[in-house]
Amino acid sequence: MKKQLAQVRAQIDALDQKVVRILNTRLKCAQRIGELKRGAKTRIYVAEREADVLRRVASANTGPLKPAALQAIYREIMSAAISLEKPLCVAYLGPEATNTHAAALRKFGSSVDYRPMATIADIFTAVEKGEADYGVVPVENSTEGSVRDSLDLFVETPLKIVAELHQEIEHTLLSREPLAKIKKVYSKDQALAQCRRWLQRHLPHAQLVDVDSTAYGVQIAAKEKGAAAIAPRLAGERYGVPVAATHIQDLKNNTSRFVFLGREASGSAGSGHDKTSLLVSLHHESGALLRALQPFNRRKLNLTRIESRPSKLKPWDYIFFLDVTGHYDDPAMQAALKELSRKCPLVKWLGSYPVAKR
């Protein structure tokens, strides 16, 4: 057995040499692409190309490599490629170890720079001002629905959505105290709401305190007597707060959708499997919403989401967020948008980007 083990390990050693050589050859190609992009002043991160690369390698995979492992490996390879093309900075809702941080790492890998921001509004501002190249914000959750803080910021921002990601969210109660001694639970409003029933059952007398992020709640719970936080388990490890209870979200498969914001929209070619996000306001007349949706329906453009928010300009005046399958530059989408613009006082294109796997 010892001899056989040594033989197979020698085989692995030889293969590793080859893998490293091939990786470096691939990275040299990325460096060349970087030169070309810098010369032409075009985008370094190209979501639609990454989606294409991931599709190609997935279809070449005959196993035993698992699809998720292949995807994670390629995430890191492309992250290394990006960092050789140009140092990129991604702003996320900090401090470290929030769910938004995890989503950012899953999208951009570990070779780019990350910048924690105190609030969701700060993420928009950092990208708008060019202090970060991209920003990541949560937009909706399968248990609690829309993240209002994020949606409202889309009204004013010139930024475009360049990518999306679905991430399963598991909540952990972190505290230095046993359950019986917990008087306050700190977390982001969305996380508190996703654990509402568990909190009623196990901590009915605790005060629930809404703070700017889950990991910020953990920083408070690290210092305050009688305090706990709802956050990712990793945040407990990061800030030295022990686990008091795990899997406390009310629904299994609790998933959040994150979007990535950039100053430049994704390319006109698209990935072939894209989604377009829009913000629309309507005239106050009966049937206005129906008429606004007809241009998509007639062209068989699938409406995957509609969400209303108060316009904040007048009471009972609303704006609508629409997600439609297809790319902004598709002829059918262009025709639908032209028609929509004739019917609505405001149509704002928020971005077109590859549809993420759920």
Ligand SMILES: O=C(O)C(=O)C[C@]1(C(=O)O)C=C[C@@H](O)C=C1
């Ligand atoms: O094809 C490009 O535009 C590249 O920069 C290369 C590459 C890759 O490593 O495959 C890296 C970053 C981009 O986001 C997309 C793809």
